[in-house]
Amino acid sequence: MAGGHYRLYPTSRHLQGEPPVTDTAANNWLETLPKTRLMGEFSLWSADLANLEQEIKRVDPHVDIYHADVADGRFAPSFLFFPDQLARIRKLTAKPIHVHLMVEGDIVLSQIRQFAEAGADLISVHPENGPVVQEAIALIRELGLKAGIVLRLETPVETIRPLVANLDFVTLLGTAIGVKGQGLSPAACPRLVEAAAILKDQGRTDIVLAADGGIRENTVPLLREAGAQTVVLGSLAFNDKDLAGRMAWLHGL
Template sequence: MSFLTDLPRERTLIDASLWSADLGALTAEVERIGSYADLFHIDASDTSFTPDAIFFPDLVRALRPKTAVPFHVHLMAHRPAHLASAFADAGADLITVHAEAEDAQAALERIHAGGQAAGLALTLDRDPAQVEDLLELADAVTMVGTPLGTKGTGMAPEAVDRMRAVRQILDRRGTDIPLLADGGIRQHTVPDLVAAGATGVVAGSLLFGSADPAATAEWIRSQHPAATALAEEGFR
């Protein structure tokens, strides 16, 4: 059974993006943010699907002993199956590949065969209705709301509607898997994404750049409809 089934459902999940950490002090950053993260989000690329190499398997292997927080490797690659195996060996717990990849189905199947959770990511130009078959193989879905491979970019206006469309597909299929929003995660975008059906956000600068990460994490978690209902109940 995937570890994802043990993640809390009563609040918004925090997938803390290490790309926004102090890259010169990653061990310290992992320790500083670890108590607020449900996952650590690790971007990786074949340098073709998106140009930046970002993280690589040996770096993941070096970080793995530093925290018990699960590692979510977001693999941006045209043919991710081989790279997925390398990141699995390095200690990834959830490996997400893109629906646009040439061997997306084979990669998802290989990830499962290796004992890891398999995620599916969709870029802004991918129609969610076209990947329903791949959703059957996914343990989590990541909706990318900015141009792929960019950092510090504002969320695209259509991201909320796309999130809502995927939420409707998952609900119709009776699939209760994490639905993560990645890109443009700011205080003014989180409420709309959660209202549209996101169960977690990939928090980068919002969390790592916060002067009070504990308060920021608490605020993110409180955006979940269930958490809001509990808070309101407490005031009655």
């Protein structure tokens, strides 16, 4: 279904008498992102998952993008999120949702279809999945979504060069994949600098460059200086009692 989102579920909600929101972000959400400042991509993995509806209501005014990690327990040592969960989240917000697929290559195409149907606006896959990656990116775009790539810490940044023509997002992990609470690798910032240079060399400075992992108060300024346009916020956002103040600080970097 080129040119539009692939959707099967109802587009309206009836939650506690609230007005419905659309089942997708605005069609031009990528173009209207506030790229003149550092953006906050809120990782749903760090929300209170037992009270997710309330969490989304609480943080939604401060969110530029939601980040939903999906892991199969094989490619990454976790089990996260599921399509039906994402469909529920989609009905709670009109903000763009970025689905990060940390799954083995043999299921990546079916996962793309399921999460497109559930309401993703952007789906990122891993080049470590091998030959299926080009097909995966083509499928994401065919379904009317934005396409991204995420690089594991050990994957050479040069891997993105042959892919950038068909990408909208590039995300670099700054820690080992799928494990919370790790410190930022010393290699993370130089890798962002390298990625930014590749995007510039390919004439794709419109691609959003994101940093994920090891996001702390002391590391965010370093990542921003290295070229990150958005950072994937976990506890730094969800656990802050003054979220408005935290985001004002982040936007000012």
